[in-house]
Amino acid sequence: MAKFEPVLFARINKPDSTSLKTYMADGGYARIKEILSMAPVDVINVVKDAGLRGRGGAGFPCGLKWTFLPKDHPGPIYLCINADESEPGTFNNRILMEKDPHQLIEGIMIACHAIKSNNAYLYLRYEYGRSYRTLDAAIKECYAAGLLGKNIKGTGFNLDIVLHRGAGAYICGEETGLIESLEGKRAWPRIKPPFPAIEGLFRKPTIVNNVETLCCVTHILYRGKEWFQSIGVPPDPNNPRDPGSYGPKLYCVSGHVNKPCCVELPLGVTARELIEEHAGGVWKGRKAKAVVPGGISMGFLSDKEFDTKLDFAGPGKVGCLGLGTAAVVVIDDQTSMVDVLFNCCRFMSHESCGQCTPCREGTAWMTKILTRIRAGQGRLEDLDLLMEVAGSMGIIPGTTICGLSDGAAWPVKNAISKFRGDFEEYINSKRATVTSAQKLMEAH
Amino acid sequence: MATVTVNGKEVEIGASERLNCIQAASKVGVEIPAYCWHPALSVVASCRMCLVEVGDKKPDGTVAMQPKLVPGCQTPAKDGTVIISDSQKVKDARKATLEYLLLNHPLDCPTCDQAGECYLQDYSFNYGRGYSRLNEPKNIKPDKTYIGDQITLFTDRCIMCTRCVRFTREVSGSAELQVVSRGSHEEIDIFPGHPVNNPLAGNVVDLCPVGALCSKDFLYQQRVWWLKSQSSVCPGCSTGCSITVDQNEERVYRLHPRTNEKAQGHFMCDEGRFGWKYTHSDQRLTSPEARTNGHVTSSDFDSVLGSVRTALKKAAQGKGKVAAVLSPWMTVEEAYLLAGFLKSLSGEVTLAMGPVRIEGKDDQFPKDVKGNVVEPVKFTIRAEKAPNRAGVEAVLSHFAGDVMPFEELLRLSSTGKFSAVYLVGGDPEGWISEIQAEAFSKIETVIVQDILSSPVLKHATHVLPSGTFVEREGVFVNHKGLAQMIRRSVRGPDGTRPDGRLLWELAERSGLIQTDTLRSEIASAIPALAVIGNAELKVNGVLLDEAVVAV
Secondary structure, eight states: OOOOOOSTTTTTTSTTTTSHHHHHHTTTTTTHHHHHHSOHHHHHHHHHHHTOBOSSSSOOBHHHHHHTSOTTOOSOOEEEEEEOOOSTTOOHHHHHHHHOHHHHHHHHHHHHHHHTOSEEEEEEOTTOHHHHHHHHHHHHHHHHTTSSBSSGGGSSOOBEEEEEEOOSOGGGGSHHHHHHHHTTSOOOOOOSSSOTTTSOGGGSOEEEEEHHHHHHHHHHHHHHHHHHHTSEEOOOTTOTTOOOEESEEEEEEEESBSSOEEEEEETTOBHHHIIIIISOSBGGGOOEEEEESSSGGGOOEEGGGTTSBOSSSHHHHTTOSOOTTOEEEEEETTSOHHHHHHHHHHHHHHHOOSOSHHHHHHHHHHHHHHHHIIIIIOOTHHHHHHHHHHHHHOOSSOSSSSSHHHHHHHHHHHHHHHSHHHHHHHHHHTOOOOOHHHHHHHTO | OEEEEETTEEEEEOTTOOOBHHHHHHHTTOOOOOSSOOTTSOOOOOSOTTEEEEEEEOTTSOEEEOSSOEETTTSBOOTTEEEEOSSHHHHHHHHHHHHHHHHSOOOOGGGOTTTTSOHHHHHHHHHSOSSOOOOSOOOOOOOBTTSOSSEEEOGGGOOOOOHHHHHHHHTSOOOOEEEESOGGGOEEEEOTTOOSOSTTTTHHHHHOSSSSEEETTTTTTOOGGGOEEEEEEOOSSTTOOEEEEEEETTEEEEEEEOOBTTTTBSOOOHHHHTTTGGGGOTTBOOOOEEEETTEEEEOOHHHHHHHHHHHHHHHHTSTTOEEEEEOTTSOHHHHHHHHHHHHHHOTTOEEEEOOOOBOSSOEEEOBOTTSOBOSSOOEEEOSBOOSOHHHHHHHHHHHHSSOBOHHHHHHHHHTTOOSEEEEEOOOTTOOOOHHHHGGGTTOSEEEEEESBOOGGGGGOSEEEEOOOTTSOOEEEEOTTSEEEEEOOOSOOOTTOOOHHHHHHHHTTOSSSOOHHHHHHHHHHHOGGGGGGGSGGGGTTOEEOOHHHHOO
16 A cells, blocks of 8 residues: 555644645635535535544544534524543644644634534633644634635635633533533533534534544545545445445554654554554563553453454444544553553543433442452452443443443443453452552542 | 323323323333432433333334433423333343442431432332442542531432532522532532522422431421321412421421422422421410400300300490401411301401511512523512412402401591401411500400410400411412312410311301311302312312402
């Protein structure tokens, strides 16, 4: 296969890549007037036909989501851009926003035109200070250049982008949690139906899209759906419900590798390729024991499964929850899965919003059990108990309002079923790996 | 009509009923347990206790079930909806949810006020497992006694159903309560310096399905299984909230609202909730008296009543010499007995309406932060602080043709027109001032039937200690003409008699008072009150003609 030319990341290493001047010099906004003059439904059809699936984690077809908006709604319709990138191991949106903000803004303009929205809210993770400053500057540049505001480029299209810094919680990245947070409330995900496309932000139809998805939209409109479909994995002919995994994807590789990185590759590379070819191999000459395919809530791949294709369908075939955010975290063979799982559970119990009973209590309970195991007081029955708790918390499709509960349960299910030996050895050895400082920390 | 199938049983629901699965299932007697759902509050579907299997029956008879469990509270019951709540899958989910809820619950039932009427106990018993598998220390959360003047929070018992939070946001509008922290460290709390002291605050205690929010007034007073309940009506204002009176050993311990869509809905105000204390006050009148020249000549009920009767009969021989004040705190039956008795003595008797206490304006909820009422109004505390103006007026108009206001009677009294007046009180906040009482100072016979002392007592020749609303039985008619029954919960203190019995004996009717028979008599005698003979009166009340209340 010929070397893949990055598209989303094409400009990130150029000097002054964040300015409007260089973006336009590279051909940005060149056809925006033409695109804004297209009928919105045509824009939706291009995106729909290209088979663009949401990059935020669930992989829902983007164009299809746009068609769920009520027809002939008098408005306002809102677009929310989910830049609350908080899945552990994920940092692709950050690079996009810090290095090439105009690519995102152009995507927002196209998406807003497609869904007939004049207001976009960019919900930015609070911790992303630099992204905030870059985006803020870029948006101001656009206003000054007449690319945002009233009657953009004489097309009669109005658009305002509001940059909103988030509330510092994982759950704010859930689409309805984000909407609640944006409305100034506690980010408790809403019950569905009604879905946001019918009743979302300020009780108006709302579309929530990820940053990377919107960046893809820009390129689909510029290069056409044929280009998009020439990249990635076509649908599985044996599975009529598989829409395929087309397009480039930003894979974030972190953990125990020599060169943690974020690379743009066609969907469908394997974990092994990512580690060996792009991340410089496992560190210290060790071997990888497990790989998180797409953020910790997606579960784990064991070493036998490293050749799984990381497209939207691949991880699911080996018992993971899905591709998620394509944040690949590598765990070497010197690391205990008990510690890894404990970390996952601690994160999830800290971030559980506390609305639904199974998630609120289950995440905390699993953390307590793992804390006890790590204190050398584990029993083999605890593993079955963990599996049972995880089973009642996250039954796909879930028993709770949002997917956090499933995401919290999945790593537990995966870790214990794929690495049970690790756990049994740990428990039988009666090892205690918790230091007193950690104990203090865990109390909070 | 829509047909819903619940566990194989079919039930018809009205097309406009808009029920959820919990309500539809309850129609066939199937209980779907739920904590966070409450019919008067918004749906949050967060406790996950009401998970059921739901499907759709296609016209060809096949049933397509949804693959996952769905919350019954959030799922509307439509034509063809199939609800399964007794499958193993549902039972397992309930068992798991209950185990989660009890993980950090202190299980301090022996010292918890809620024990005995606790949904956590009931559902654990019915659907839960018998033991906990938690081997780790429980989360410890501090109790919050500062949460309101009448309310205390046992934080560790809380199951985070957020009913209380939604109540303060949606019904009272005051929004004092909130959720703080996250995950299993979540707690209910107030905003600093803003305790839950709104006029509807006590309802959060009733709403709490567990023992987390407790009433300071009731705290550690009684075990609930000792209490005997009687349904009744709150006499605090003309809203006439349906309530339940809980008593033990002739002592009232609490009132709480009884759901009645015809009356007030689901709630009651704190004024009414804690407004029964005068019942057990040591200021109650407990000694019947007949006085001559200021000296008590008799303090035996039967002889005092005899003396009252003699005095009234004597006065009735003169033309228009007898007058009576009927209090809006009397029941319809009592008003009928008194008015009927006096009419039988003399056709010229003057009947007047007692003072109807009005305090400020109707207080409506929810209110926004500035105190403006937000539509739709969900609760009203009425300015008219009397329970039965409408009912007594209906009796008065029957006997006297029109309703004479109290002030007019005072004026007539001070002219020396009457030689005997029969005054009925009953308002615990007092109903007559010193100056008003002077109007009766020159009258030969002043009979006072009341529960507490009042300025008019010093002019009284006869004192008849009567009963409060928990000691009597009868009908109250509220502001919109809803006739409801109050019932006797406790026996009054020695030396008092319930008004009904007292008047029955005064009228020399035979046997013991039977309010049922009396009501049928009233129903046939007074057309405006014809409906009070209906059996429905004893359940949620009956609505009178609108003409009765339009005054």
